[in-house]
Amino acid sequence: MKFKLILSIARSLLFARLRQTLVAAIGVTFSITMFVTLLSFMTGLNDLLDGLILNRTPHIRLYNEIHPSMHQPVDQSEQYRHGHNFISSIKPKDDRPEINNVGAITRALKQDSRVLGVAPKIIAQVFYTIGSIDLPGTINGVEVEEEDRLFKFRDYVTAGNFIDLKNVPNSIILGKGAAEKMLADIGDVIQVTTAKGERIQLKVVGYFQSGIQDIDKVQSYASIATTQKLLGESNTYVTDLQVKLKDILDAPKMAKEYSRLFGIDAIDIQTANSQFETGSSVRSLISYAVGVTLLIVAGFGIYNILNMMIYEKMDTIAILKATGFSGRDVNRVFITIALSIGIFGGMLGLIFGFGLSNVIDNIPFNTPALPTIKTFPINYNPKFYLIGSIFSIVTTYLAGYFPSRKASKIDPVVIIRGK
Amino acid sequence: MSRKILEAKNITKYFHDPETMQVLKQISFSVQESEFVSIIGKSGCGKSTLLYILSTMDTDYEGEVLIDGISMRDKKESALARVRNEQIGFVFQFHYLLNEFTVLRNVMLPGLKLAKYTEKEVEHRAYEKLKILGIEKEALKKPNQLSGGQKQRVAIARALINDPLIIMGDEPTGNLDKKNSEIVFNICKELAETYRQSLLIVTHDNEFASRTHRIIEMEDGNIINIKSNLVAAN
Numbered sequence: 001m002k003f004k005l006i007l008s009i010a011r012s013l014l015f016a017r018l019r020q021t022l023v024a025a026i027g028v029t030f031s032i033t034m035f036v037t038l039l040s041f042m043t044g045l046n047d048l049l050d051g052l053i054l055n056r057t058p059h060i061r062l063y064n065e066i067h068p069s070m071h072q073p074v075d076q077s078e079q080y081r082h083g084h085n086f087i088s089s090i091k092p093k094d095d096r097p098e099i100n101n102v103g104a105i106t107r108a109l110k111q112d113s114r115v116l117g118v119a120p121k122i123i124a125q126v127f128y129t130i131g132s133i134d135l136p137g138t139i140n141g142v143e144v145e146e147e148d149r150l151f152k153f154r155d156y157v158t159a160g161n162f163i164d165l166k167n168v169p170n171s172i173i174l175g176k177g178a179a180e181k182m183l184a185d186i187g188d189v190i191q192v193t194t195a196k197g198e199r200i201q202l203k204v205v206g207y208f209q210s211g212i213q214d215i216d217k218v219q220s221y222a223s224i225a226t227t228q229k230l231l232g233e234s235n236t237y238v239t240d241l242q243v244k245l246k247d248i249l250d251a252p253k254m255a256k257e258y259s260r261l262f263g264i265d266a267i268d269i270q271t272a273n274s275q276f277e278t279g280s281s282v283r284s285l286i287s288y289a290v291g292v293t294l295l296i297v298a299g300f301g302i303y304n305i306l307n308m309m310i311y312e313k314m315d316t317i318a319i320l321k322a323t324g325f326s327g328r329d330v331n332r333v334f335i336t337i338a339l340s341i342g343i344f345g346g347m348l349g350l351i352f353g354f355g356l357s358n359v360i361d362n363i364p365f366n367t368p369a370l371p372t373i374k375t376f377p378i379n380y381n382p383k384f385y386l387i388g389s390i391f392s393i394v395t396t397y398l399a400g401y402f403p404s405r406k407a408s409k410i411d412p413v414v415i416i417r418g419k
Numbered sequence: 420m421s422r423k424i425l426e427a428k429n430i431t432k433y434f435h436d437p438e439t440m441q442v443l444k445q446i447s448f449s450v451q452e453s454e455f456v457s458i459i460g461k462s463g464c465g466k467s468t469l470l471y472i473l474s475t476m477d478t479d480y481e482g483e484v485l486i487d488g489i490s491m492r493d494k495k496e497s498a499l500a501r502v503r504n505e506q507i508g509f510v511f512q513f514h515y516l517l518n519e520f521t522v523l524r525n526v527m528l529p530g531l532k533l534a535k536y537t538e539k540e541v542e543h544r545a546y547e548k549l550k551i552l553g554i555e556k557e558a559l560k561k562p563n564q565l566s567g568g569q570k571q572r573v574a575i576a577r578a579l580i581n582d583p584l585i586i587m588g589d590e591p592t593g594n595l596d597k598k599n600s601e602i603v604f605n606i607c608k609e610l611a612e613t614y615r616q617s618l619l620i621v622t623h624d625n626e627f628a629s630r631t632h633r634i635i636e637m638e639d640g641n642i643i644n645i646k647s648n649l650v651a652a653n
Binding site for chain 2: 002005009012013015016315316318319320321322323324325326327328329411412413416417
């Protein structure tokens with residue numbers, strides 16, 4: 001009842017100054033529109049750029065690094081065990097790059113509830129042999145279906161069908177740059193020489209394009225079985241285990257845990273690609289800063305209009321007070337005015353923001369570096385809309401706070417006697 | 420005996436701007452139920468100042484104001500607002516109606532604020548008050564479509580909406596012509612005599628004052644003369 005009365009007074013004051021009110025609301029609408037669009041666009045772009053690397057990078061990579069033995073013979077000696085031993089020119093020990101006991105480790109990883117999936121991988125250094133020329137390259141032996149499920153393999157296969165890699169024996173998907181150098185079309189057979197000098201013929205079933213030129217020039221994909229055959233290894237030979245987690249933030253902690261548990265090297269995505277995190281967070285920070293600045297400007301607009309309204313409506317305020325409305329009631333009337341401008345303007349802003357994001361989402365954006373992208377990227381995260389609406393309400397409340405307090409302190413006697 | 424609706428005890432007031440000056444000096448008097456009292460005096464004698472103190476809008480004074488036997492000293496701003504809302508009806512020299520609302524809504528506002536009755540009931544009561552003042556036909560117009568006399572009557576209706584203990588008027592006829600002043604005076608008189616409404620009216624219209632029950636004459640912040648007009652009171 002009381003609130004209804006305050007609302008009705010606020011409404012009639014608002015409608016008495018409809019045009020000014022609309023201008024104030026448009027200010028809020030504009031800033032919220034830009035805020036939502038800017039953040040959606042910026043985050044979309046961030047996701048795209050990060051995705052280039054992060055989608056294709058395991059959260060934790062388990063592998064065997066070539067390094068010297070942790071325990072040197074001198075440490076075993078009774079005589080020198082307690083001293084500080086300096087040894088120069090230590091050489092790494094002759095370890096095979098394969099992960100021992102892959103089957104057991106894979107099973108253990110798959111049982112871990114924090115793990116989304118595990119994909120084994122073999123990295124093989126090869127030469128693509130074209131006539132008398134040898135081009136250095138890398139073949140990634142992958143389990144095709146797991147690779148697609150966890151790392152969106154099919155998105156990067158721009159020509160041919162990715163599943164052929166599994167179905168066609170002795171097949172290869174060439175990096176786009178490598179294929180161009182070799183003038184290899186789909187269906188052609190190319191020759192590959194391994195580091196140990198073995199030659200093998202592989203059939204090209206597709207092109208792979210990651211968007212990063214240097215990678216596309218050297219990297220190719222083959223199935224894990226083909227790669228094992230290429231290297232002359234058994235079917236338990238795996239050099240890398242790529243682990244994808246449910247929560248990427250767990251990666252550093254879990255990498256340490258796995259390293260200790262399985263006695264192998266583990267690197268997490270944050271350590272391996274720290275530059276991306278930094279870039280993304282700085283970009284979002286800038287977008288937030290611009291958005292908040294827009295809102296503050298709109299807030300000053302509301303502040304101005306309310307101040308003007310209070311000067312114009314001195315008489316009204318005085319009479320409301322003389323007939324028994326308390327300072328708090330008057331305060332509430334003006335806060336209500338400010339909030340309704342904020343809510344109305346903010347809601348429109350969210351709608352326009354969504355519309356504008358949608359328009360941007362449909363603008364064609366073709367670049368050879370990004371084969372999967374056809375239009376500008378937009379992230380429609382509801383979070384931005386939530387933050388936008390909270391911001392619009394908070395700023396309009398603050399903008400209304402001081403004028404309202406001034407209105408509530410107006411002394412009716414001064415106004416009425418002044419006439 | 421009839422009860423004291425309003426009592427002023429030793430009210431003293433200073434203005435500090437531009438220099439300290441005493442505007443009210445130990446004013447004491449009271450208003451009984453259904454009494455029609457007027458305060459007269461020359462411009463600047465402090466009569467309006469006194470009225471604003473009595474109406475609780477001005478709280479910067481010495482002495483005591485009792486409304487229905489309750490002191491207004493030490494009451495909080497919101498409590499005073501409630502007293503103004505419930506127990507005092509105020510009529511100003513200017514009508515001070517809100518042009519954003521219809522006449523009916525203007526009359527209803529203090530009633531809605533009090534929230535003693537539902538909106539429907541308040542509306543019904545507002546119509547009744549307008550009927551007493553003979554302007555129920557204008558209920559749905561905006562105040563700026565009415566004549567000066569009609570506006571002042573709407574203001575009186577607004578003052579009456581919560582059945583206040585006392586109606587205070589600050590030169591309610593100051594802006595009206597002879598005919599409209601007469602109408603407003605007759606309404607005041609009818610309220611006092613038919614509806615047993617107490618009224619305290621500040622005026623400098625001696626003719627108006629001479630027909631009220633009691634005349635308080637002020638000069639330089641003092642009451643110099645109180646004249647009962649019992650002939651008019653019968």
